[in-house]
Amino acid sequence: MMSKLLEMAKGEGIDILYWDFREPLQGVYCTGTNIPSTIALSNRLIASSCNDICSILAELLGAHFSFARAGEEVIYPCYNGKKERTTLLAKEWAANYLISQDDLHKALAQGNTDVNKLVNYFGFSEELIKIRLKIAIINKELAVS
Numbered sequence: 001m002m003s004k005l006l007e008m009a010k011g012e013g014i015d016i017l018y019w020d021f022r023e024p025l026q027g028v029y030c031t032g033t034n035i036p037s038t039i040a041l042s043n044r045l046i047a048s049s050c051n052d053i054c055s056i057l058a059e060l061l062g063a064h065f066s067f068a069r070a071g072e073e074v075i076y077p078c079y080n081g082k083k084e085r086t087t088l089l090a091k092e093w094a095a096n097y098l099i100s101q102d103d104l105h106k107a108l109a110q111g112n113t114d115v116n117k118l119v120n121y122f123g124f125s126e127e128l129i130k131i132r133l134k135i136a137i138i139n140k141e142l143a144v145s
Contacts (some may be wrong), residue, residue, distance in 0.1 A: 002050055005057050009039060014064060016057075018043050024080040029060040031075035037064065051123035055094065058128075062093030088131075095132035098124060101141050104132065108142075113120065 009016055014029075019040040021027070026045065030036040037138055039060045044055050063076035064091045076090065097123055112121045118129045136142050 001078055002057075005054060005061060008061060009057075012064060014039055014061075015038055017042065018046065020033040020057075025077055026056050027060050027064040027078040029078075030066070030074060031068050035073065037068065039064075040134050049123075052125065054098065054123075054127045055128050058094035058098050059087075059090050062090035062097070066090050066093055091128065091131050092135060095128050095135060098122070098128065099132045101136070104136055104141070 006016065014108060016035040016039045019028075019042065021040075021042040023044075025042060027041045029037075029039050039057065040052070041060075043055065045056065059078055060076065062080075063074070067074045067076060079085075082114075103122075107118060107121045110121075111144075112118050115126055115129055115133070118133075119126050122129065
């Protein structure tokens with residue numbers, strides 16, 4: 001999944017770098033007329049699991065796809081545990097991108113029927129799994145036929 005996210009960023013012309021941010025900042029997406037689209041990830045993430053990095057990178061890519069408009073300046077910080085409407089939009093994009101409807105159905109069919117089992121199955125954060133399940137319920141993706 002990491003390589004897929006990195007390829008997507010490259011395809012969108014987004015530079016990725018690591019930076020020495022203070023807690024709880026985990027990363028930043030920024031772009032603008034005179035600012036190349038950039039995702040800066042916290043140096044602390046280097047020691048994290050690939051799944052943690054993927055979750056954060058996907059959220060920051062979600063900010064790119066949710067908020068970036070030609071020529072407009074966007075600065076989107078990714079904080080640990082931040083819950084604002086703009087943050088939710090990017091996290092919803094990330095959850096939908098990382099976990100397709102088919103993949104979710106497959107996981108549930110294999111008996112991964114609680115959040116902890118889904119976290120282990122997909123390897124993403126509990127928060128991301130809960131967001132994906134909420135989207136699935138709202139969109140009636142889990143309806144039994």
